[in-house]
Every structure is written in C-alpha cells, then in structure tokens.
Amino acid sequence: MNPLLSKLQPYPFEKLKQLFAGVTPAAGYSAISLGIGEPRHPTPAFIKETLAASLGGLAAYPATLGSEELRNAIAGWLRRRYGLEKIDPASQILPVNGSREALFAFAQAVIDPVPGALVMSPNPFYQIYEGAAYLAGAEPYFLNSDPARNFAPDFRSVPEAVWPRVQLLYVCSPGNPTGAVLTLADWEELFALSDRHGFVIASDECYSEIYFKQEAPLGALEAAQRLGRDGYPRLVVFSSLSKRSNVPGMRSGFVAGDAAILKKFLLYRTYHGGAMSPPVQAASAAAWNDETHVEENRAKYIAKFSQVTPMLQEVLDVALPDAGFYLWARVDRLADISDTEFARRLYAEYNVTVLPGSYLAREAHGINPGRNRVRMALVAEVDECLEAARRIVDFARKLS
Numbered sequence: 001m002n003p004l005l006s007k008l009q010p011y012p013f014e015k016l017k018q019l020f021a022g023v024t025p026a027a028g029y030s031a032i033s034l035g036i037g038e039p040r041h042p043t044p045a046f047i048k049e050t051l052a053a054s055l056g057g058l059a060a061y062p063a064t065l066g067s068e069e070l071r072n073a074i075a076g077w078l079r080r081r082y083g084l085e086k087i088d089p090a091s092q093i094l095p096v097n098g099s100r101e102a103l104f105a106f107a108q109a110v111i112d113p114v115p116g117a118l119v120m121s122p123n124p125f126y127q128i129y130e131g132a133a134y135l136a137g138a139e140p141y142f143l144n145s146d147p148a149r150n151f152a153p154d155f156r157s158v159p160e161a162v163w164p165r166v167q168l169l170y171v172c173s174p175g176n177p178t179g180a181v182l183t184l185a186d187w188e189e190l191f192a193l194s195d196r197h198g199f200v201i202a203s204d205e206c207y208s209e210i211y212f213k214q215e216a217p218l219g220a221l222e223a224a225q226r227l228g229r230d231g232y233p234r235l236v237v238f239s240s241l242s243k244r245s246n247v248p249g250m251r252s253g254f255v256a257g258d259a260a261i262l263k264k265f266l267l268y269r270t271y272h273g274g275a276m277s278p279p280v281q282a283a284s285a286a287a288w289n290d291e292t293h294v295e296e297n298r299a300k301y302i303a304k305f306s307q308v309t310p311m312l313q314e315v316l317d318v319a320l321p322d323a324g325f326y327l328w329a330r331v332d333r334l335a336d337i338s339d340t341e342f343a344r345r346l347y348a349e350y351n352v353t354v355l356p357g358s359y360l361a362r363e364a365h366g367i368n369p370g371r372n373r374v375r376m377a378l379v380a381e382v383d384e385c386l387e388a389a390r391r392i393v394d395f396a397r398k399l400s
Contacts, residue, residue: 002135004134004135004137005135007134008131008134008135009127009130011127012127012355012359012360013035013036013355015356015359016035016343016353016355016356016359019340019343019344019356020344020347020353023344023347023348024348025347025348025349025350025351026348026349026350026351029350029351029352029391030351031351031353032351032352032353032380032384032387032388032391033352033353033380034352034353034354034355034376034377034378034379034380034385034388035353035354035355035375035377036355036377036379037176037325037326037377037379038248038377038379039242039243039246039248039325039379040246040379040380040381041246041297041300041379041381042246043245043246043247044245044246044287044290044293046286046290046293047245047247047250047283047286047287047293048283050282050283050286051250051279051280051282051283052279053282054278054279054281054282054283055279057277057278057279057281057282058277058278058279060278061275062275062276062277062278062281063275064266064269064270064274064275065094065095065266066094066095066275066276066281067278067281067282067285068089069281069282069285070095070276070281070282070284070285070288071089071090071093071095072089072285073284073285073286073288073289074089074093074095074254074256074288075087075088075089075093076288076289077288077289078093078221078256080291081208081216081219082219082221082222082225083222083225084221084222084225086225086230087221087256088259091259091262091263092232092256092257092258092259092262093254093255093256093262094254094255094256094262094265094266094269095252095253095254095276095281095284096238096253096254096255096269096274096276097251097252097253097274097276098240098242098251098252098253099204099206099238099239099240099242099253100128101251101274102238102253102255102274103126103128103129103132103170103202103204103238104128104131104132104135105132105265105268105269105272105274106132106168106202106236106238106255106265107119107132107133107135107136107138107168107202108132108135108136108268109264109265109268110136110167110168110200110202110261110265111133111136111137111138111167111168112167113136113137113138116139116165117137117138117139117165117167118133118138118139118140118141118162118165118166118167119132119133119136119138119139119140119141119166119167119168119169119170120140120141120142120143120158120166120168120169120170120199121133121140121141121142121143121169121170121171122142122143122145122153122170122171122172122175123142123143123144123145123153123361123362123364123369123370124145124176124177124178124357124360124361124369124370125142125170125172125176125360125361126170126172126176126204127360129170130362133168138167138168140362141158141162141166142361142362142364142365143155143157143158143364144361144364144365144367144369145175145178145180145369150180150322151175151178151179151180151328152180152182152183152186155189155190155193156189157365163193163196163197163199164197166197166199167199167200168199168200168201168202169190169194169199169200169201169202170202170204171190171201171202171203171204171220172203172204172205173203173204173205173217173218173220174205174207174208174210174211174217174321174322174323174324175207175324176204176207176324176326177324177326177328177355177357177360177370177375178321178326178328179207179321179322179323179324179326179328180321180322181217181218181322181323182218182220182223183218184218184223184226184227187218187220187223187224187227188223188227191223191224191227191229191235194233194234194235195233198234199234200234200235200236200258200261201220201234201235201236202236202238203219203220203235203236203237203238204238205217205219205220205237205238205239206238206239206240206242206243206253207243207323207324207325208239208244208323209243209244209294209297209298210243210244210297210298210301210323210324210325211298211322211323211324212301212302212305212306212320212321212322212323213322217322217323219237220235220237220257221235221237221256221257231258231259232257232258233258234258234261235257235258236255236256236257236258236261236262236265237255237256237257238253238254238255239253239254239255239256240252240253241253241284241287241288243325244287244294244297245287245293245294245297246297247283247287250280250283250284251280252276252280252283252284252287300381300382301325301378303382304378304382304385304386305320305327305378307382307385307386307389308327308378308385308386308388308389309327311386311389311390311393312327312329312376312389312392312393314393315333315334315392315393315396315397315400316329316330316331316333316392316396317329317330317331317333318330325377325378325379326375326376326377326378327375327376327378328357328373328375329373329374329376330372330373331372331373331374331396332372333396334396334397334399334400335396335399335400337372337399338356338358338371338372339356339357339358339370339371339372339373339374340356340358342354342356342374343355343356343374345395346391346392346395349395350391350392350394350395351391352388352391352392352395354374354375354376354392355374355375355376355377356370356374357369357370357371357372357373357374357375358370358371358372358373360375376388
C-alpha cells in the first residue's frame with residue numbers, strides 16, 4: 001500500500017461521530033443538523049428535466065475535455081459574472097466531476113515531489129487540501145486565519161526561506177468555514193509572490209454565489225484581469241454547481257485559468273478517468289445558462305442569515321460573513337467552554353449538531369485557529385434554522 005496514506009487524518013465528520021459516541025440526545029427535541037455543508041434547498045426542476053431528457057447520451061463514451069456546449073456555457077457564465085471577455089472555452093476551461101475531485105487531482109498533476117516540497121493552505125481549511133498535498137508527495141504548510149484581518153491569512157508572516165519550497169497554494173474565497181473573501185489588494189500580493197517564487201495558485205470558489213451584500217464576491221480570474229495579468233499565469237480557479245444550483249449529487253464543476261497548466265491537467269485527467277457523464281454535461285450547461293434559480297437560492301440564504309445571525313449574536317461571538325452558508329462562531333463568550341464540549345453538550349441536551357472548529361484546523365505556529373469556535377451550516381429551510389438558533393440561544397444562556 002502507498003505509505004503516504006498513513007498521513008491522512010480522519011475526516012471531521014468521523015471525529016464528530018466519535019465525539020458523540022455513547023450520547024443519547026434529550027427526548028422531546030427533533031434532530032437538527034448544522035454540521036454538514038450539504039445544500040438542502042430543492043434542485044430546480046429544469047435541471048432534473050434536462051438530465052432525464054439527456055439519458056440517451058449514456059450510450060457514448062464522453063470526452064475528458066467535455067462537450068463544446070458545456071464549455072461555452074461555462075465561458076458565458078464567466079463573462080457575465082466576472083466580465084472575462086478573453087476566456088477561451090477551448091483551452092482555458094475544463095469540466096470536472098465536482099470541485100472536490102478536481103482540487104485533489106490537481107495537486108497530483110502539479111507537484112514535483114522533491115524533498116521539502118510544500119503545499120500552502122489556509123488554516124482552518126477544507127481537508128482535501130491537506131490530503132492532496134500528502135498523497136502528491138509534499139508537506140502542507142498552514143497559514144492561520146486572523147480574526148483581526150477578517151479571517152484572511154497574513155502572507156507577510158511567512159518566513160522568506162519558506163517561499164522557495166512552495167509549489168502549490170490553495171486559497172478558498174469565499175472561505176470555508178470563515179466566509180471571508182479576498183480583496184484585490186490580497187490578490188495583488190499573492191500574484192507578486194507567485195511571480196517571484198513560481199508557485200501555482202489553486203483558488204477554490206465553490207461558495208461564490210451565496211453572498212449577502214449588493215456586490216458579488218471578487219473572483220481570482222476577475223482580479224487577475226483587473227491587474228492586467230493576461231492569460232492568468234499560474235492561476236487556476238475551481239467552481240461548482242453544488243451550492244450555486246443545489247445539485248451536490250450531480251458532481252459537476254469546472255476549472256479555468258492558465259491554458260498551459262490546464263493542458264497538462266487534461267493529460268493527467270485523460271489517464272485518471274475524469275470525464276463527465278453526457279447527461280450531467282447537458283444538465284450542467286442548462287444550469288450555467290440560467291441565473292434566475294441562483295437569485296432565488298441566494299434570497300433564501302439572505303432571509304435565513306438576516307434572522308439567525310442577530311439571534312446568535314446575543315450569546316456567541318459571531319458576525320454575518322462576507323459570503324458562503326456558514327456561521328463561524330466563538331462559543332466561550334458567556335462561559336469557559338471548549339468547542340468540542342459545546343458541540344457534545346448541545347447535541348446531548350438540545351439535539352442540534354454543529355461542527356467543532358478545532359476539527360477543521362491544525363495546530364500551526366503555536367495555535368489551533370479553530371479552537372473554541374464552531375461551524376454552523378445554515379443549509380436547511382428557514383424554519384428549521386430558526387428553531388436550531390432558538391435552542392442554541394437557550395443552551396448558551398443556560399451555560400452562563
């Protein structure tokens with residue numbers, strides 16, 4: 001067996017299962033889970049209808065590059081959403097089976113596993129980044145989120161001797177779990193570092209369409225265009241329909257950016273077997289071509305967050321995020337309690353599941369930046385989220 005597999009840590013939900021082992025929730029409360037970031041709004045009917053109408057495509061092997069129809073639909077969305085007039089659907093866009101699969105596979109294609117190779121990522125982070133680094137033969141290097149910087153990492157805190165070893169840098173904007181969005185100044189700093197040291201930037205943007213301000217979150221390709229970086233050198237963006245269109249089970253997304261890198265990634269995926277099913281391609285094209293369902297979906301999240309956030313602010317240190325569907329709350333405002341104890345007791349006493357923040361981060365540079373925080377995924381319908389908030393408020397007040 002590959003000895004690198006031994007470096008993989010249990011997924012956060014496995015740790016949560018162990019934390020809840022032997023606990024029986026109090027009778028009288030229905031189960032409410034805010035633990036898993038799985039979209040639970042209904043899938044739009046037109047996407048399901050397109051999928052069903054395209055089942056004849058199952059009779060043919062799909063091309064790894066994807067259909068021209070799908071790549072053109074993605075290019076059209078990128079032009080409308082980010083103003084990317086120069087994006088080339090033939091060389092700068094590649095459909096993938098969900099952003100998770102592509103984020104992992106990308107490291108295997110990019111990393112040269114020489115001794116000392118590093119993959120940098122935010123901390124807390126999406127655990128796929130860490131696993132991808134290890135199995136590509138590199139080591140992760142974590143950049144702690146800073147509440148004073150709206151949870152953005154401080155790239156200037158990285159020792160100068162570290163940067164030449166970095167081959168790949170994962171960023172997540174809007175962030176999981178913090179919801180923070182990188183600014184144009186952040187991107188300018190990152191691009192300068194990439195130019196100086198030659199590392200590739202993988203920008204995970206799967207939460208880009210769930211936001212609460214009038215202005216949509218800035219994307220990496222959009223930032224590159226504003227800064228005059230023609231061709232998006234050493235930059236690849238990862239996007240997905242799962243959250244945008246409520247189709248997590250369809251496993252559909254895309255990567256876009258530097259054509260030279262995507263050419264190599266396409267070669268890798270041809271051997272890896274990364275082609276998307278033809279019916280899924282057809283349904284995906286329909287989804288990318290429609291914005292009405294996305295606006296309706298976003299309105300539901302705005303309604304939830306506008307009601308739930310003020311309630312929880314009475315008892316927790318929490319604020320409305322820039323974007324995404326998570327609340328990233330510090331739990332020890334009213335009582336001296338750890339994130340794991342808070343989650344376990346909340347589950348036991350009120351049958352509400354939240355995810356301990358320390359499970360989403362690693363001890364790095366002397367701290368675990370997820371400690372004493374919990375992630376709450378407001379993915380259910382508004383009434384269920386409000387009921388969960390009421391129980392959390394009661395629980396926190398009882399702690400105090």
